[in-house]
Amino acid sequence: MNPSQTNPSRPDQTPRTALVTGASTGIGEATVRALAGQGWQVFAVARREDRLAALAAQTGAVALAGDVTDDAAVARILDAVSSAGGVDTLINVAGGARGADQLGQAKTEDWEWMFQANVIGSMKLIRAFLPMLRAGRRGTVLNLTSTAALVAYEGGAGYNAAKAAQRAMTQALRLEEVGNNLRVIEVLPGMVQTEEFALNRLGDRERAAQVYRGVAEPLTAEDVADVVRYAVSLPHHVNLDEIVLRPVAQAAAHKVVRDS
Template identity: 75%
Template sequence: MTEGIDTASTAPTAKAAVVTGASTGIGEATVRALRNEGWTVFAVARRAERLEALAVQTGAIALPADVTDDADVARLLEAVSQAGGIDTLINIAGGARGADKVAESKTEDWDWMYGVNVLGTMKLTRAFLPMLRACGGGTVLNLTSTAGLSAYEGGGGYNAAKFAQHALTGALRLEEAEHNLRVIEVAPGMVQTEEFSLNRLGDQGAADKVYAGVEKPLTAGDVADVVRYAVTAPHHVNLDQIIIRPVAQASNFKVIRKS
């Protein structure tokens, strides 16, 4: 269990969000984007020291927690409730491990990917749904991936996890429309961030090759700006699914690389 949740910083304003995966990459960039819009943001991730640095820089409220841990999720819900609650939940925590074909797949990699991408999203959403329903105009945004829309060789575990998260998002939209809850899916393609490919492949050289020759892959800020737009649009506007790729990536199977 992660220790150190502290909600003494500030009280929520009319627009308040929990953002998971906030210690790096798209999650961190989303915290910055929403804070620039004046939102109260509860920044959630496992790495407390990175969250504290982000809180100092942006004024976000750092809430260290593991989204796959039931006790952490309960403590997170209690902390946010005591601080005044939210109207928006942004599930960004996730990631990939390994690029093995199914025949060589590692059970521990698949367990981890399913746990953080699917069960983590489910656990946070399940915990905060009563609060989001009660506010009368709540939003859930799930960051999935184009890997959840089209399978590719060596992607079986990540494809499976992201396809499941995509399906979860679609089911949630159908179930919660009657509660005036909008459910948004943002599915990025190739995004060059500090850690994603490094964590997946375990080697900086291999991670660099993913983006080699690609002119202007997406940045974390590019995706965060789309997330910001989607959740700040008038509430009756539901951007059900947003696919975002760099121009150089026409599909999961066609990437233009310059020598």
């Protein structure tokens, strides 16, 4: 008997396989490392081949370069994973924010990029891999959204809208696929300090650094990855539907304690 069957608080030790998107940096990269360190076979997906190759060399993950918003790339990824034996877990981390304009100054290209990266990319991966996940009858989909999906804030309308849409998609998927025993998990981080998130959003290193100014301990990519690893490693009948995590210094989206 698997020990985890008698103690649901213990992670399942059965060999598992996962595909992780956004794997070239930040939470995606940390998630690949966390799962590989626990013995998972991991397929790491991102656009930057050089970073994926380095990650694969360090972790044993299989590097699959491609843009998850591109249909041809998604088809190639699916073919490669199928040929290698498939996966039982899909973890959508790819996404991000662009800009911090208020709605009256919104840039259409920023909004289009956020919906493509956060919503359309996740949809395309889920749609492609659902037959595989259904067939095993013990599949898992985990979508990384954000507390921005829960509470709107000034200058965040585009990211709020994209993450709220991704959250709604996740909730609908859970309802639609429960008959196929598909486990659907949503992880909603608050303030996470990573190498690129704020820089990509604001386009300036000094402005990006100000996001975390005076916050003693923002979450790290590794903090979030450890939560993701735990959630997908539990016995399959245990579903952590929604996991909100923030640093202690961030009591709410609008309440962050900063050192003077």
